[in-house]
Amino acid sequence: MNHWDDTIIALATPAGIGALAVLRISGPKAFDAFLSVSPKSKILERPSHQAFVSRIFNGDQQLDEALAVKFSGPNSFTGEDVVEISLHGSQYIVQEVIKVCLQSGCRLAEPGEFTQRAFLNRKMDLAQAEAVADLIASESEAAHRTALHQLKGGLSKEIHDLRQHLIDFTALIELELDFSEEDVEFADRTQLIKLVKGIIGHLKNLIHSFSTGQAIRNGIPIVIVGPPNAGKSTLLNALLEEEKAIVSHIAGTTRDVIEDILILSGISFRFVDTAGLRQTEDFVENIGITKTREQLDKASFALLLEAPDSNENEVQSIEEEIKQRALPYLKIKTKADLISTKDTNDFFLSALSGQGLEELKTEIVKRSVDRQMLHSETSLITNLRHFQALNLTLESLIQVEAAIESGLTGDLLATDIREALFHLGSITGEITVEDVLGSIFSKFCIGK
């Protein structure tokens, strides 16, 4: 028996740059979804379990020439109709293909969902499924951390504000329903429309920033910080030296922030070199320091550099900055060739002699990536999942706006608003009636 009626899609290979990226689509509409990116592929007529070459499009624009394999259910991994597409390993191509498939009615798979379907369709026994459940747990932990990282950035503040606005808006609607007998002022339709338009505008901005920023320019942001002359640029150059083949050099908007993309173990990292952090009266340097703080806000991981001649107070205050943001970090003693007595707890590096450089790279991959990227369905998708949730929130709110304009009564409006709350809740955590009631009781004097 098939328990599911929708079609899911996800990247099946690790996120990051490899030669190939494999997308997996499973569900009753898997073949239709494939047709949406490859209209001339005749997938429906093709035999099961055979690979074929097919051109992949987004509308008129050809994205790639890919190898696809069709598996007709129930003889597939999940027991459903499945298509696997081997694309060239470009994140842009992958994102675009996923977008088109989402538009054609697919939904992004939850972590472990392919396996779950396989289990429920009895393609897998319990022991195998158990392994997947462990993975799900570990992934949600990683997802939680990812969410925390984003929370530190401005984007998450905006999502948080949006959540609050939506709760307050809902509170206004619920107020006149549950508390119609109270002596409080109820919002009129014009006010409600103004409010909902404001929220819609806010939401559209967010969606825009998601699609252009996060989703397309992937790469784990790693910030290199430390007092002036701690060896930040030297380290960056040393890393680049080693990986000479794959370097793109992006100058920041000012001379104070330099970004470089490097690939370690097949995963792309965006290293951000910053201006030295220290107290200063110098105006120009202060701008640089503000930018450094912004980079700390955005980073997923920090490398804190300390040279033997660095000012200890400065190092400490930077460490404080990092800790305040709950940012995971690695403290590195640079210019190790100049240090005689070495505490074994610290990480030592001499960019000059190359001592510790390989270990550092391993450490960076291990510490900043571990579970977040080990499995394919997370990092890349987290952004897209948010993007999708925001789009669904927007859709519901547009309905709400139309409903207010058509003069629908509050209880029916509330049905549409609940949908919006539900979708936004999938990013920010569930929005409950307690949130709404809390907003009402804090703003209005309720109770005879």
Place this chain on the structure above:
Amino acid sequence: MFSKYDIIVAGAGHAGCEAAAAAANMGSKVLLVTMNMTTIGQMSCNPAMGGVAKGQIVREIDALGGLSGIITDKTTIQFRMLNRSKGPAMWSPRAQNDRWRFAEEWRLALERIPNVDFLQDTVTELIVKDDRVTGVKTQLGYELSANAVVLTNGTFLNGLIHIGEKQLTGGRISESSATGITGQLVELGFETGRMKTGTPPRIDGRSMDYSKMEEQAGDENPSKFSFSKETSAIQNQRSCWITYTNDKVHTILEKGFSQSPMYTGRIQGLGPRYCPSIEDKITRFADKDRHQIFIEPEGWNTVEIYVNGFSTSLPYEVQTEALRHIPGLENAKIFRPGYAIEYDYFPPTQLKPTLETYLVENLYFAGQINGTTGYEEAACQGLMAGMNAHLKVKEENPFVLSRSEAYIGVLIDDLITKGTEEPYRMFTSRAEFRTLLRQNNADFRLTEKGNKVGLASQERLDVLRGKEQKIAETLELWKTLKLPLEELNPLLETKGTPLLTEKMSIENLLKRPQLAVTDFAPFFDKVNPHGADSEELEEAEVLIKYKPYIEKENQIAIKITDSESKELRRNIDFKAIKTLSNEAREKLTKLKPKTLGEAKKISGISQSDLSILLLYAVNSDEN
């Protein structure tokens, strides 16, 4: 001396009365133990039933065969349908009641049930053997045995009353409190907490000047709560009156704060945010220069007045002085001062969906003991506890309502899964399926279920069948019935809706927001030839007008029911599922839920635990 009872109910407030009546009407031999035979069915706070969300609950109680609706109807002095201007999910009946007659009707109704015995005494201890309750001990030293016990102690458990700096032990003013049970329950392993609530002063109506207040009259065409033919809507009504506090009143109240138990820290219990004392209102909403006060008569004949909106625990002198600066109350004489009361409750996460405790078998809790507030909330819990105690004793299946079936289902589910930090009151916003849980279809939702388990009478079921048939006939007729344009168009014109050039069915016309079924009254010979009554016509209209919303919620409700009915594999070792939280593993192992829905109703089982159960434990042999 005493015979053995099936069920002992301790407490005779709204919860206790419904519990006793339900269990007895279903066939159990019931003993109702109350501290005072003259305060059975007492309205401790305001003399009113219903209101938004609460009115829906009373209609649900009635539809199941409980008595609160009938008692309310018989003692109504004013009736209003609130939220008329909003959608049908929001229409909420509310009645002002004669406080004395309400209590009297409850007492008489219980006296008419042969299976109910009464005892004026105080339960001081439960008799518990092997984690199962077998009876109670009383203050007078009796040991009474029963197969099940329902505790409905209200505010009486270690009740402590505050008026200014005065503290009195008591469950209501001038009534003693009950001690002993809390200590015993804690020893048995129950968690307990304190809650706080309050009530306003009652004043002498002869001392008031109504000319300075706004009149609030009842509905022109009053309706009623009960679906049964036993009651009818009232003819004559009494009005309520509205007046306001002002700056002067607030200043006087503030002067008393130094003697306020709230602000000097003597009260520790948590009070409800939606029913604040007047001192709370002026502190938390200091920018508001006046607060509304409702003057509510306590009955048909008495001069006593309930000052709704002025709940306070300030000293008597401060209450009097402040009241006398409210327009119309310049000469107010207080009969009984307002007070705050603290009492013990037991976090309801310790309960099964039947309101039976997990710790002690056959012991049920209902009402304020579970941290709720409100007569309606208490009454419906009493009803469900009484029904389930009876069913348990008779070894029949439990009776549980889902969130999509009734507000009662929402209330109990919220309580047992989430618990409550402040006195829990029902709001329509707590219900996901508001459009389904309308006051006017409570009988459609529940009467058959109530009848099946032996509570709602055959007579009630017959009434429902008659109503169903009338509505079905009416809907069928409206599908095709088209009125002549020359008769119809003038009506459309007055209602400001586009005129017709071609005939249109009544069904399609009613989809227009500007048109209501009552507008067709001049054509009722054709539109209502079967003589459907106003409630039947209204329901038919709702089913047409709100069809898309009702269908949408129905579909979601069905989906949820389907997923909740998924059976968990038997003999599953929850302890072996390492991805479950510790709490979930422990509770699931202990409670052995049979379905996903049962697991969902255990407090501490999170959404992610449920997903893991879905993956691991759902019986995949169901196909």
